[in-house]
Amino acid sequence: MKFVRWFEAISRCEQKGESYVIATVMGSAGSVPRDPGAKMVITADDQFDTLGGGQLEFQLVHKARELLAAHKTPQILQKLENMPLAAKAGQCCGGSVSVMLEVFIKSARPVVVFGAGHVAKALMQILGALPRQVLWVDNRAEQFPAEDELAANIQCRLLDNPVDIIAQLPAGSELIILTHNHQLDYDLLKAALVRDDFAFVGCIGSATKTERFHMRLSHEGFTDTEFSRLTMPVGLAEVGGKLPMEVAVSISAQLLSRFNSGMSDDYEHNTGVARRKGLNWKDIKQSLTLQPAGKTEQQTSE
Template sequence: MDDWRNAAQPGPAAVLVTVATVEGSGPRAPGARMLVTPEQVFDTIGGGHLELRAVEIARAMLSDARVRHIERFALGPSLGQCCGGVVHLAFELADPAQASLLAQRLRDDTWRMVALDGAPDAALFHADGALLWGTACPPFARERGTHVMQEQDGRRWLVDQVQAPRDHLVLFGAGHVGQAIVRALAYLPCTVTWVDERDDMFPHSVPANVTVEATDVPEALVASAPPGAAYLVMTHSHALDQRLTEAIMARDGVGWFGLIGSLTKRRQFEHRLRARGVDGSRIAAMVCPIGLPGITNKAPAVIAASVCAQLLTVWEEAAHRSAGAPPLRLVASSQT
């Protein structure tokens, strides 16, 4: 999900292409990015002729030393696309120092401001408005994501929200299915805390969005998870599954809870949970069996695909519910 950040660090010269604004229908929303090097393209702004043309422009920039600019594309017959909207793309030579800092902030929101008049002015801001890197920029108090801001003198800036993943999964179990789920989530906009008592079960390397926790007290990771986190329990032990289930039922702010198993396992756990006085509504919210209805293949990769699709549905619904929450107002630190 963040190939462009990693690829923009010290290496070949590259151009960062950002969807700055979209009027009407477009293949990607503002904030979508891709990085173009002489030989490769990382991530996507939506494919099709729009992307092909953007790659051509970006590679031309690598030879003509043009710093930054913005271009308008009508998604009609001239591009062989029928979206019907208008997309503005910002083109800038990738700055390795900026990219290195962004790569360290995968779990933090960051705002980029870059001048679109060819000047080198640029800055990175923390979500609270504190300047992290770069030069002084005009103040901004915007309540939307990536967009183009124009000053009174006509100077334009790309205001680009580099948003950290909002969705977090605490995954208990590093067996075959757990490993398949981690692989399936590797390029999706989420973070994962992967928990198991057996240190030797984890692979030598894990995706950038995964944190490994090898611990003898996995229940502690239930309490330390952020509010709204999803939990997925699939350990090697039914007894441990039971303890983790009780710990999850005991805390507030659970976004979603899935337990691997059959309907028989669910009934056994329901009986034990009721005997321990767990509220019936919490028991009813437990998802077991896991995965999308109609998919019965028990191969680890199939289970992982089904469960990840289920999680994406849950997270999408949660995002729609929270869409009405008041946004954070940001002001450049030079004004604070």
């Protein structure tokens, strides 16, 4: 297996929209396997580069994956760990290191795009450059580009009936409906309304199409409250234009506006602090206080 450097791993994770932790040696005392500045990257299922192996690396990977498992909403966290490298930790180095764990939590909720026409293709040019997982669904194989032309975060799904996937999507998914068929658009919207746990459901269309869909859904027993969960036409009205890329920019702007607003709201909800982020100097100074070189763990404790 090819050895992957930490900076290559970050690029991969960002392209795929995968959560990861950067572990960086910030300071050291005594004999240590790696010098300050050394880095490795840890994901839920893999690790890249090295901080010297052994118990130090094993413990850091375990701590990093605990942090990844404990946080689900998109955010960035920092945590400093002081790691003694004495016999108690299964290391014979005798020194200690301070390691910064930088946790980058990406959204686990995919953006699901139905339809592979001109607007959807333009949209993929934008979404492919963003740290979001994208599921692209259509029933026409010839409409999808070659796999090597797709960004790493985009997964194509060819389905005879795209409506079937609605029931399988995770809660919190964001749906963008851009198919070539008005009846398919309607069927997708109706299936999406049956569930009430999607973060966003948007559909391309004119005012006339919106009015007709509203009327049809009402006749099938859906309420105005349920219809209000749909965004139709999708996209920010402030972004004008009818060219495929103009429409794609409008839709992307709406998604980004919601996503970035959600990150801010999640941070305030989880911490109770709106403006202050990350570690403060007092915590950093305390965490970076290392054992003097040459002292053993037993001597320090005495």
